[in-house]
Amino acid sequence: MASNIKCIGVLTSGGDAPGMNAAIRAVTRAAIFNGIRVKGIYKGYRGLIAGDVVEFKTDSVSNIIQRGGTILKTARCDEFKTIEGRKVAYETMTREGINALVVIGGDGSLTGANIFANEYNIPIVGLPGTIDNDLNGTDVTIGYDTALNTIMEAVDKIRDTATSHERLFFIEVMGRNCGYLALNSAIAAGAEAAIIPEISIEKDQLAELIEQGFRKSKNSSMVLVTESEVTGGALKLAERVKNEYPQYDVRVSILGHLQRGGSPSAQDRILASRMGVAAIQAFLEDQRNVMIGIRENEIDYVPFQRAIKKEREISEELLEVLRISSI
């Protein structure tokens, strides 16, 4: 029963994402608002194992909503993938009097949460914190909107300098196996095309683009590319162009780590605040082992197994919008 939860722990795990601080703030304050104590766990599961834990008060999370990164820091932790590691983590919880966990992270983090929750019968609520927007059961993840704007602003700058030469720019963005970020930023930045894993796995997008003569004009073209083994990434594509289509003057830009940083956008702060409040509400409703999702602008509880199942599909409508709006 909910009344059993006297103290929660909160941690961020995996790759960091803008908005994680807003989520930490909302979780902390919603818990305190409901009479539940809060302990911040540093560096994700690694800190849970190491006992790197500090009690949080209302003003521990003051003035952080606007900051990128995560004040709790984050880490990837192989030890938590072992039975022994999780045992030590559980001991930390017992020792610290932590009855339940809020885990903010991507699918790896939620997979770990799912195992841990089942193994020790711990109530855990997950928040989807990843710029890749690759979780199932939520329309959007914390960090995605900021990353999208960051990429768009970078591409805006590249276009400023790219209007006088007959150049083909490959701009590589994050996303792992998910082309969502590349496709949406291509639309937002007015780029000519996106080369994304979901399509690349089926056909040779580069050949198709070039055969369709997509560079009718003399001006530069910009193509967003998901960093992925399937697409090959921007460097391999550029190599192919040099060999197969030497008529093009090709340039590469790999946006890299700056995509994860920056002050979160309004949407990410609001999303993180809503989800943080909802996480505590979930505990009060005796929910456990669910990820907080947003569907149709409403809060939803998504069982971990469903959240981490890979089944997001690329939107045919968005592909069409990119094709048409870039003619």
Place this chain on the structure above:
Amino acid sequence: MASNIKCIGVLTSGGDAPGMNAAIRAVTRAAIFNGIRVKGIYKGYRGLIAGDVVEFKTDSVSNIIQRGGTILKTARCDEFKTIEGRKVAYETMTREGINALVVIGGDGSLTGANIFANEYNIPIVGLPGTIDNDLNGTDVTIGYDTALNTIMEAVDKIRDTATSHERLFFIEVMGRNCGYLALNSAIAAGAEAAIIPEISIEKDQLAELIEQGFRKSKNSSMVLVTESEVTGGALKLAERVKNEYPQYDVRVSILGHLQRGGSPSAQDRILASRMGVAAIQAFLEDQRNVMIGIRENEIDYVPFQRAIKKEREISEELLEVLRISSI
């Protein structure tokens, strides 16, 4: 039948909103993609009356997706509210060979479109372009997300300077009779409260806030206020505080016109691109006299009458999120 549409006109009307250029670009290219000619009409209905019309090609809309404002300019037009005005507008359409219109604007503009469409049996599709997010039948309007981010960034700056004095800041934002912008920007900026028309009309929010002792700490409080007769606006609230609660050191900031400007956010550019493509698709499907909406992340056709009916309600969940996350 759709095949009758050989040429569309596109105009922006009413208060401008970031993303209007992205919408113009998508409408233009989607029309040309489908073999339909496009004429840009300058300064809204006023230009339609005055015959201020230029044919648009694909590259008429190059390099505009990232710009604030509207390349078609906009105006409010009393003449179009008269039968005579609309008659002249219709004559322009006939003379220019324009068979259908895409109108990008807020509820006043769509109200005008509705009357005009019925009077002359013209196919018109509307796009919701307004920072106020006060249209019915769409989760979000073009310009709203950018305005939200602009306000949030301004409030972030105000907070930087506001941490050492025991001050109460009233920050006035746009929204007319709709508190959506104030409430969401208060959450995003980590402000303490929002005074909005939907609530103010029922009770004295200022008195309630002060009675609840919402300024427990010595640091500054920031309250977002919708510019509106109902709320009184920031200046009147500050006046009341000086008279009724002289213990507070009160400051006012009226964000004003800068809220309408700026390069559109990723979300607004994507929304505008999707809606622009959908407007032409609507004509192809023989739709008319509908506004393009987004519901549950899907394109929807919303009859004008429904779009302009005032029935948006303020979200209880968001009010709760603000209350809790600002403790």
Place this chain on the structure above:
Amino acid sequence: MASNIKCIGVLTSGGDAPGMNAAIRAVTRAAIFNGIRVKGIYKGYRGLIAGDVVEFKTDSVSNIIQRGGTILKTARCDEFKTIEGRKVAYETMTREGINALVVIGGDGSLTGANIFANEYNIPIVGLPGTIDNDLNGTDVTIGYDTALNTIMEAVDKIRDTATSHERLFFIEVMGRNCGYLALNSAIAAGAEAAIIPEISIEKDQLAELIEQGFRKSKNSSMVLVTESEVTGGALKLAERVKNEYPQYDVRVSILGHLQRGGSPSAQDRILASRMGVAAIQAFLEDQRNVMIGIRENEIDYVPFQRAIKKEREISEELLEVLRISSI
């Protein structure tokens, strides 16, 4: 002799300015680098009186260079203007073992520093921290460049929305009795004119502008106005236009407190870092009771009396550049 300084105190005072944190960081690290201890004094002179003092280590100032505001907070302090107040302040220094002070602030703060230094024979070095750029003996002050960019970006946004109506915008900016900020931001933003104290005191700038028919075109004009009794401020000017030149449709925007906030610009961070290092160097060279200035891109030591003397003149060249480039 320099070797007597074992421990310095650092404080920020008066209106805050972006870059103050970068200055605190550089002062702290340069002191520690040279074997001098550092104590951070909170809330300016008020904290010196109250004993609100904390020892700073190298990592006390980690990750602050990019933040607006000041981690030491700031305050205005009437008590320090009294002999009694300064006596208590001196007692704090003795008790805390602070041998010397670095004061970061504007002319009021440096005036106080000058009196205090003379009264108690304390070595003090000042850093010019004010967005107004109104100190003598330095080409530029910490915070000025950021404020200039903040204003410019706000005016850029206002222009986005201001191109379709025949409007006259008065945009009020900070600066007190110094038009430097208004004049430079008018040039940077492509505004039509600046109404500034140095000129307003001599002649009726508004009448002159209107008589010269400065609004040849039908588009909006933007006029930057220094908030000042001499100019009257934007609201009074707008009132005059309504009465005397009713042919103009006038709008007012008062930028207000957001001008003081925001992440500091590159120039401000570099300036603050250089000045912070130079402050410690000054102590090592047995300098005291000087403000660090930058002249011709070189560090300079400016005696307090000279720094706070009002003799900055407005640049005729800049006035000419504004006049010509806005035709």
Place this chain on the structure above:
Amino acid sequence: MASNIKCIGVLTSGGDAPGMNAAIRAVTRAAIFNGIRVKGIYKGYRGLIAGDVVEFKTDSVSNIIQRGGTILKTARCDEFKTIEGRKVAYETMTREGINALVVIGGDGSLTGANIFANEYNIPIVGLPGTIDNDLNGTDVTIGYDTALNTIMEAVDKIRDTATSHERLFFIEVMGRNCGYLALNSAIAAGAEAAIIPEISIEKDQLAELIEQGFRKSKNSSMVLVTESEVTGGALKLAERVKNEYPQYDVRVSILGHLQRGGSPSAQDRILASRMGVAAIQAFLEDQRNVMIGIRENEIDYVPFQRAIKKEREISEELLEVLRISSI
């Protein structure tokens, strides 16, 4: 004599730089203000050869001060390096009635201007437009301040994500043989070190850094690296670290083309406006074959030969500031 100049041509050449549009605007308006006609020449010297020339009026340059890139476009042009190419360029000038040129660009562009001016006895004034700040005779070049801020903001974002792993980041920035941009952005971004050509040519900076144990803490270090054969660039340095210092977890970020883009900063817009007005003033004073420089905040005329001579030295003071402020 100045009165012989009835019409000037203006062009941008070489790599583009933010602020070039502000310079074009000021040149155009200052010329017209002084009764001189203006012709815009597209794509630099290539357009001068090809006759790609359009007359500019006052409003040809409206609403461009805030835009990145250059409305005149730019190109590198090998043909202009030949006697035949310059002969055709001169014929264009004669045919178009252009008596004098304003050339906005870097040292390659000014070198070409110098040869052309001497060969045909044409009055030419140059404006230093390059992000590299590598011209002699001016404290700063148009575009440098914007690029510095762009780099700093990118590094700010990288730092957000870089605080939890023991990583060494090499961030590669532009600058060719000039470390000015890397050194200043390292200070501004709070990075740990800068590897720059002026120093690398003398000693092994990487070895020195590592030997000095510059990564005392467990947190990430960021090192700015000038893209240059002398430094090796970020990728080669990372390769060396992997081989020679395998204890470090190294990451690379190459900022690339985005450094050239973006809306110009206030300083760049003001600088470009001042220099544009000064270029016309120079013609009026019968100056020719000079670059407009800024020294000690005053306009200066710098003979081309001096401007393009490589003799800028790296500032020992800035190196010291970086060393001290990053401890």
